[in-house]
Amino acid sequence: MSTEHGNYIDGDWIESESGETFAVSNPANKNEILGTYQQSTSDDAKAAIEAAVAAQDEWASTPAPERGAVLKRTADALEARKDELTKTLTTEEGKTLSEAGGEVQRAIDIFTYYAEKTRDLGGTMKAASAGNKQLYTKLEPLGTVSLITPWNYPIAIPAWKLAPALATGNTVVFKPASAAPGVSLKLVECLEQAGLPSGVVNYVTGSGSDVGAPLSEHGEIDAVSFTGSTAIGTIVAQTATEDLKRVQCEMGGKNPTVVMPSADLTDAVDIVGSGAFGVTGQACTACSRAIVHEEVYDEFVAEIVDYAESLTVGDGTDDVDMGPHVTESELDETLEYVNVGREDGATLETGGNRLTGDEYDDGYFVEPTVFSDVNADMRIAQEEIFGPVLAVLSVSDFEEAVAVANGVEFGLSASIVTDDLSEGHRFIEGVEAGVAKVNEKTTGLELHVPFGGYKQSSTNTYREQGDAGLDFFTSIKTAYLNY
Structure with a gap:
């Protein structure tokens, strides 16, 4: 029998008012x-927002190193809990154990990184234009922020939204995607175990149409950070900015890898193949x-083609090369694009x-797919396919x-x-992408540098990760002190 999990609101694990x-x-x-x-309602989301607002002042006044x-x-x-979290991630999302373990380690590293960054939070001292005066800046939290994650x-x-939001003194209402909420629930459990005060983080599950709207519309929400599709992200951004909330949306991608004649072809195949088929192609x-x-x-x-055909596909807990799609609808969309x-x-x-037969019949498995003779105006060369499908032009x-x-x-990663x-430098200068790489796959990010896209991949406001993550969650106050 499966376990029923609650929402986490004001320090308590509770059921939705919907029942x-x-x-x-x-x-x-x-x-x-x-x-x-x-299956939460807008009333549950509002209760979570109220709890976060009530906890704002105390958390903001807590010294940053604390x-x-x-x-x-x-x-x-x-x-x-790394082994437990890794297995949870694999069984609910489909990643292989190796991929899931790497992701869990990244979350650990992100919290460690921002824990250290709290020692350096502060403003800057500037030279005043007159004597007996100090001129400086200080960073202040925005207040209550909503985080909507894929x-x-x-x-x-x-992790890379929660950690900087909390480090800078904000309180949070957090809605995970319904397809894989279990591992983020355990992240909230770890925050609770670490002694996070009640109301500072609130966790609400449910559909975006019911829960997501208050998180972008509510007057007590000061900022929204969203990662997901361009279609939904655009709606979130438009809704949130109606009352001038700060908004950060990272969205879709159609990421290219260029292969030039000077390249080592074996390296090129490995770079493209791992970028295309890793995590079942389910990465922006x-x-x-x-x-x-x-x-x-x-x-x-x-x-x-040889690379794709060499990959073993199966249950991620067997640590194969490629796991299943997360849901049947995601699988169907990939097959439609084929x-x-x-x-x-x-x-x-x-x-x-x-893939069918034996262990495949009850899962959402698809073969790694390669198309050649692709023209740049074809839909498979223009539209995001959230699956292991590579178009070769x-x-x-x-x-x-x-x-x-x-x-x-x-314009996300290239x-x-x-x-x-020379080609490497010219590519970095000329490509329209927020992340440009030379002799590396398009996937994979360092946690201490900014991440974000151009064009329809982003709202082109604030970046995530590193110091840029802190920038989004803080406001700058300039102080004039005449003594």
Whole structure:
């Protein structure tokens, strides 16, 4: 029998006023119910907001190093439960154990990082234009913030929003995605274990239409940080900014990797393959376009097909190469795009089928998929496909490669594989993406540098992670002290 989990509001684990719950199942075995969660209403969200507002002043007045100590104890609690959290993440989201373990470790590292950053929080002293005067700035929390997070990185993304929000003295209302809420619930448990005061973090599950609206509309919410689709993120941003809330939305991607003739082809295949098929392609930074110079195009296609066909697909707890899609609807969307690619005239080189038989029948498994002969205006080269589908395009020179890379509405992550240093620098200068990489896969981020996109990948307001994460959650006050 599965466990029923509550919302966390004002320091208590409670049921929704609706009395209704929803079930979360294992994507590798849909018959295995992992737990049930509260189907919350707008009234539940409002109660969470009220609790956060009530806790604002006390948490904001807590010395920053003391707040940091809570974050460090949270990191320690996460470390102690790492194996448990890794298994939870794998069984509810589908990542392999290796991928899930890496994500959990990232959450640990993020809380450790921001715990240390609390010692350096402060403003700057400036030279005044007259004697007997001090001129300086100080950082202040925004107040109460809402965090809306996706299912594909269900502990890392909450961590990189929660930790800087708490470090800077804000209180939080946090809504995870319904497809994979369990590992973030355990993150909240670790915060509670670390001694976080009641009301500082409040956790509410349920549908975006019921819970999400108050988190972007409510007058007591001072800022909204959202990660998810461009369509939903646009609505969140438009709603939140009606009363001038601070907003940060990170959204979709259609990320390219350019492969030039000077590249080591084996390295290029590994970089593209791991970026395209890692985490089942369910990453906003996943590589979905390989833009390959015509001189090496045929050889690259042959080798990336071999790479895709070498991957083992299965239950992530077996630590295979690629796990299942998180839900049947995500699987169906990937299969729909495979059909779109065929209809548009691209060549399906390998994959594209739902896996069936034996251990596959009760899960949401799909073959790694490679299309060649893709034109830049085809839908599979323009639209985000949140699955392991790679479109391979041919270009005649560097300039065309950059033009094709930029020829989409997204601009999140982009990479080039080349042994020409000049090409690497020119790519970084010319590509329209918030993250530009040379000889690295499009996925994978350092936690202490800014992350965010251009164009429809972001609201283009504030970045996440590193010092940029602190910037979003603070306001600058300038003080003039005439003594």
